[in-house]
Structures are given as structure tokens and as C-alpha cells.
Amino acid sequence: MNRTVFFLACWMAFFLDANSQSLPENELTLEEVLAIGLEQNPVLLQYKNQESIVGYQVKANLSGWLPEVVVDGDYVRYFSQPTAIFPDFNNPESGQFQEVRTGIPFNSSLNFSVNQPLINNELIRSQHQASPLRKQAAQSLEDFKIELVNQLTVTFYEALLAQEQVQLTSEDIRRQEKQLQDAKLMYETGLTDQIDYKRALINIQNSQSALYEYREETKIKSAQLNSLMGYPKERSLELTASLEELLDEIYLDTLDQPIVGNRIEYQLLETRRGLQEAEIRYQKRKFIPTLSAFYNYNILYLSPIGNELFDQGYPFSLIGVRLNYPLFQGGRRIFEAREAALQLDNLELEQNDFSNQVQAAHQEAISRYKNQLYLFNIQERNKKLAEEIYEVVSLQYEEGIKNFLEVIVAETDLRTSRINYTRSLFAVLTSKLAVQRARGEVIIDY
DSSP: OOOHHHHHHHHHSSOOOOTTTTOTTEEHHHHHHHHHHHHHOHHHHHHHHHHHHHHHHHHHGGGGGGEEEEEEEEEEOOSOOOEOOOOOOOOGGGGOOEEEEEEEEEEEEEEEEEEEEEEEEHHHHHHHHHHHHOOOHHHHHHHHHHHHHHHHHHHHHHHHHHHHHHHHHHHHHHHHHHHHHHHHHHTTTTTTOHHHHHHHEEEEHHHHHHHHHHHHHHHHHHHHHHHHTTTTSSSOOEEEEOOHHHHHHHHTTTOOOOOGGGGHHHHHHHHHHHHHHHHHHHHHHHSEHHHHEEEEEEEEEEEEEGGGGGSSSSEEEEEEEEOOOOOTTTTTHHHHHHHHHHHHHHHHHHHHHHHHHHHHHHHHHHHHHHHHHHHHHHHHHHHHHHHHHHHHHHHHHTTTTSOHHHHHHHHHHHHHHHHHHHHHHHHHHHHHHHHHHHHHHHOOOO
């Protein structure tokens, strides 16, 4: 077999052409998988809803600064009027009292009131925390998007690896079937004994076993990817990638250092710190009073006869201010202020600890990436060598120079090297993603 033709045949089965003019509806690239996942993932949709919920909660809290207008009314029918005790007005010096029925059997009231907060610590806190709360919700959404992109990408690579292992093993079986037929023919014609035939049979049965395993693994990874994408269960999932694009993606600058501020987790800690600082100011402001202004307009309806109740109304109105200031609460305000300050200290310590974790995680990721890249280069050379060896041994076997055992060994080396090369390629891509994750460079705009 011509070496160039053999190489091209292998890779045509391994990857579809990136410049293909049309793709089947269910054949997806990594970018398409990410775009679908960032649109349909059920948990992501919950995070988006939560961002909207926080926005409405902030608006609800800030609405307290607007005047509160209330209208209420009541209607009362006394079956037995209340009794009041009064002094004996006819003879006040006697010290005697008399019982008097008070009120009117039928009465009703209509009350209109307006209340406007002027100084309110709770509303001041809501105002100061409004922007950080919205920011926190948006950052939480971004944090989940980053994690989702990471999971989708890794699962895509795993599913594509399983899919390509199926294709490679299927090619191996077709090649081994020809070897089996040749070995059987040579055995039946008496040119060889049954050893070569049995070796070829063992070889193909091992490949068939591996093919079954890879197909089941493909189902598992496809189901996991479907779940992450929110993809319709009734549709099968086929993945595609360009070898050239994948090879271009494996490299990154290993000298770059992580900037902790780029990590969304650190940004979330900064936002939490802003919220806690607002909480500390709130605790310190608990020593200021609550002040509000109000206006009331009331109409009373009184009558001893029910059907004449609303013939005459007695309106009255008033305006005023209301002050509330707790003088002593057992030191509660001081203790809560100290508690809030200690919580801020813990957040600062958490930030410092996270900075150290980022450095350690980056070093681990970059070391794993370098190791995987080194192994990939070795596997690439091994694959080329195995292809050369198999081509030479096959030709020599056909010419009677090599025996069938050497063909089996060369074919096994070829199969192993191709699988190892494929696995190593995706291992490099996955380790590169871990480095980008540690540096806070994962792209979420698809």
C-alpha cells in the first residue's frame, strides 16, 4: 500500500474535512455545542432567572423611598354598645361613678394616609447594596457560564475521542478481516499451519471487544453532552472537528502568569466584600433615629339608624412627623457591628487564600499541560514509525520475507499507536483548557 494513500485514508476516517460545504443537521462542531449549551442548558436558564429575580428584589427594596399611600375603611354595627365609667357629674364631690353606654350603634370610617420615609437605615442599606447585589447576580451567572463551557468542552473532547476510537477500531477490524481471510486461505491451501489463522482470529476478536467498549463509551459521553447542552433526547448526536484546527489549538504561552483579578471567583469575593462593607456601615448607622412624615385624612360616619349612616360625614385631617429611636438594646448594636467587622476580616483572608490557590492551581495545570504536550509529541512520532513499519512488514510478508506473526505485531503496534496518539491529542487540549481556566481566560461568548 502506498504510504501517502495509507496516511490520508487514516485521517479521512479520523476527521471530516473542515471546509465541508454542508453538515448534517445533527453534526456539531465544538463552537456549535457551546452555543447550544449556553442557550439551552436548564441550570443556566435558572441562573438567568435568578439574575432577574435579584433585579426585582432590589427594585422592591428601593421602592420603600417612595411615598406609601394607603386607603382603608370599616363599617361597624354594635349589637351591644361599650360601657364607660364616668364620675357623677350631678354631684362630682360625692366620689360616686356611673356607667354610661357610649358610641353610636352604626358607624363607619374612611381613612386616607400618606407616609414618606425621611431617614431610614434599612432603606439606606438597600440603596448602598443595590449595585453590588446586581453585580453579584451577574457574576454568579458568568461563573456558571465559565464552568459550563469548561464541562461542555471537556465532554465534547471525550465524546469525540470515543467516537473516533470507534472509527479507528472499525478500520482496524476491516484490515484484520482481510488478514484473517488471507491466513485462512493460506491454511486451507497448506502453505501454513493453523497458528497464523488462530492468531489472526484472536487479533480480530480483541478488536471487536474494544469496538463494543468504545461504542458503549460513545453512548455514555453523548448522553452526558446531551444533558449539558439541553439537547433533544430523541436526536442522535454526531460530532465533527478539523484535525488542522485541533493541532493549531494545542499550543499556548507557558511563560504567562495568572492575574488573580481575572478569575471570576476573585471578582465575586470583591463584590461580597463591597456588600459586607455596606453592612458594616449599616450596623454603625443603627445609632441614628428613624424619621418619617405622614398625612392622614379621615371621614367618620355616625348614626343611630342604619339607613341614615352615610347621610352625614365628619371629616378630619392631620399632618406630622414620626421619630423612632431605641435608647437601649442591651449592647446589641455594638455586638452586631463587631460581628460584621470580623466577617469582613474573614473575606479578606479568603481573598488572600484564593490568590495562593490560583498560583498553585496554575502551576499544577501548566505542569500537566507540558507533560501532556511532551507525551503527544512522542505519540506522534510513534504513530509515524508504526505506520512505516506496518507498510514495510506488509509488503515483506506479501513477498514471503516476513512471517505472519510479524505482521500481527506490526498491526498491533499500529493500532495501539493510533489510539494513543488520538488520546494524547485530546489530553493536551483538555490540559490546555485547565490552564486557561486557572488564568481566568475561558471564553464564554458564543
